[in-house]
Amino acid sequence: MSAPAHAPPRPRRWLAEDARHDVPASLVVFLVAVPLSLGIAAASGAPVLAGLIAAVVGGVVAGVLGGSPLQVSGPAAGLTVVVAELITQFGWTVTCAITVCAGVLQIALGACRIGRAALAVSPTVVHAMLAGIGVTIVLGQVHVLLGGAAGATAWANVRDLPGQVLGLHGPAVLVGLLVIVLLLVWRRLPARLRAVPGPLVAIVLATVATVVIPLDVARVRLPESPLSAIHLPDLPTGDWFAFAVGVLTVTLVASVESLLSAVSVDRLRPGHRTDFNRELVGQGSANIASGLLGGLPITGVIVRGSTNVRAGARTRASTVLHGLWVLLFTVLLVGLVESVPLAALAGLLIVIGLKLVNPADIGAARRHGELPVYLVTVVGVVALNLLEGVLIGLAAALLGTLRRVVWARVRVEPGADGTCAVVVEGKLSFLSVPRLSRVLAQVPDGSEVRLELVVDYLDHAAFEHLSGWRRQHEHTGGTVVVDEIGAGPGRLWFSPWSHWQDEPVIPRQSRGEDHGRPPVAGAGEDHRRGAPMPRPRLRGLATAQHPHALFLTCADARIMPNVITTSGPGDLFTVRNVGNLVPDPRESGDLSVHAGVQYAVDHLRVPTLMVCGHSNCGAMTALLADRGTDDPVGRWLRWATPTLDAWRSGHPLGTRAAAEGWAEVDQLAMVNVAVQLDALRKIPSVDVSVRLVGLFFDIATGTLQMLDETAEHFAPMPGKDAAEGQTGITVGTIIGRLR
Secondary structure: OOOOOOOOOOHHHHHHHHHHHHHHHHHHHHHHHHHHHHHHHHHHOOOHHHHHHHHHHHHHHHHHHOOOOOOOEEOOHHHHHHHHHHHHHHOHHHHHHHHHHHHHHHHHHHHOOOHHHHHHOOHHHHHHHHHHHHHHHHHHHHHHHOOOOOOOOHHHHHHHHHHHHHOOOHHHHHHHHHHHHHHHHHOOOOHHHHOOOHHHHHHHHHHHHHHHOOOOOOEOOOOOOHHHHOOOOOOOOOOHHHHHHHHHHHHHHHHHHHHHHHHHHHHHOOOOOOOHHHHHHHHHHHHHHHHHHOOOOOEEOHHHHHHHHHOOOOOOHHHHHHHHHHHHHHHHOHHHHHHOEHHHHHHHHHHHHHHHOOHHHHHHHHHOOOHHHHHHHHHHHHHOOHHHHHHHHHHHHHHHHHHHHHOEEEEEEEOOOOOEEEEEEEEEOHHHHHHHHHHHOOOOOOOEEEEEEEEEEEOHHHHHHHHHHHHHHHHOOOEEEEEEOOOOOOOOOOOOOOOOOOOOOOOOOOEOOEOOOOHHHHHHHHHHHHOOOOHHHHHHOOOOOOOOEEEEEEOOOOOOHHHHOOOOOOOEEEEEEOOOOOOOHHHHOOOHHHHHHHHHHHHOOOOEEEEEEEOOOHHHHHHHHOOOOOOHHHHHHHHHHHHHHHHHOOOHHHHHHHHOOOOHHHHHHHHHHHHHHHHHHOOOOOOOOOEEEEEEEEOOOOEEEEEEOOOOEEEEOOOOOOOOOOOOOOHHHHHOOOO
């Protein structure tokens, strides 16, 4: 096993176990970082070498001191607009001072141990902020691509665009379009070609083309010596309030982006967890060093971090080495940068800006009812500035949350036989009493009423109003039946109309004396009681599904994928068979699993494949007995023979499970998960962009465990103690929060 990534690896152990993984990964990240750093510096209006300085410092300083060992830091597109505004307002040297002060503030925040507070920011606001930055970058860089210069504001860029189009310069446009086309096409090429970073290929080919032809285009300008690019920061002569606002803006944006990027990197590498406070200290130290050396502000960059993980990095040494490679390039080969056309960097930045406007984020905002917040934030960032746009977005998100917390949906549904149903959904508080009163006034006197309470909060004022209306309605000769749909132990109120339930609300067929109740009866009850709850979600899924993962598990009736992952309709694309096997269709002739995987990956674009085994598995018990019967079950279990062979050969998972006291059948089930993951990797549709996750569900304790393939063992998921039973495990806990 490799050394934990959170601690600096010992030299000998690192050279023996991790160097062969970290060194190639660092080179891949270096090749990604160089063109991005140059492009971001150019878009910010900073000296071009400032981007390379920030890349070096981010790799070395943040890599050594940060709390996310596999995250790669450097200049980021998310701060481009902020830096450009600061340079326009204060000049470059004062902007460097702002970077230093922001770093000091980040260290203070980390020392106060409030790193996790940044995660309280609404993801919709963060995504919208990045989208607004992307729109601003595109509007400015289109002018550069057309051979002109970007305006000071987004509105100026929109206003001047028609004139820029009429006066475009042919060569610059061709170079920029060449880069855009290459970047768009590169993603669709075979994986072997995509191992070389697309931005590097596009910039190199565009540069070579302009040199060979040659074309008269504007190129990057550098000082005669790299050392001359180092500028000591300088304080402003006035306008200290604006200076303080700049420091606060850089601090907040850099901190939030870094911590969210660290969370994303953790999801890509199960078993690794970020120390958020240490990460803030590392980012702050890097910003102090970058500002003092004349570099751009630094944040954690998800593009580089994800590249680092997928390239096979195991320790923070990969991040540090990438910074050293950038340093060598800056000292020895930086003269090559002067051959790069500005239009080529503009094309790269246009693609980066477009990627920041992620359709998946827009879809997630729409599904969660937060599309207005997203749009308001984007418009605010583009039309005003980043800080004001984010503050407007946060205010809109807060108002939306407040509305959902205190707002209840109340409606009357007339029945065909003269009865009616009053349906109350959401959180019923005193703020909803006036509207509740208006709706209840629509109920005819003397009628039979079913009051359906689909609420998880009912305050005293609302309860008193409902009780008073009920008594008044019964005085008119009517009847009121209170039906608490979905009320369970998690509700925030006590109803005198029912009693507390001491057990989880899990559907089951054995209730009371009716042990033989057929499932069709349960379906009828669900239609009356349970169906209203997922109905809004199902309406959004009526025409298409967008699952977060494919879930391959056993056909065992005790395994409930949606229950053990706390997921809902549309979250899991489930494939089940006896023993959760992935048979080779060339040998077995069975295409069912392969067809499910291909459909999930190629058509549904599912990013994660999960294989879930379980304790006391009947298939593994039969396999262990090795009876060799020729019935359908026996013939099916032949495709689990590799699992049995691996277990008998001393598979590390089986050995570790035996040492932990697991029964032989459970050891075999754990090994089976790893073997089936290997089988999934052989399916052509499953490339390196698809995450594979192994799970094991212990039925007796209700605990779900995740496979750590690096450490070669199953680790319990976060939740309650195993002796109590595990709750609260969500798909988000496993593959990231639901978008």
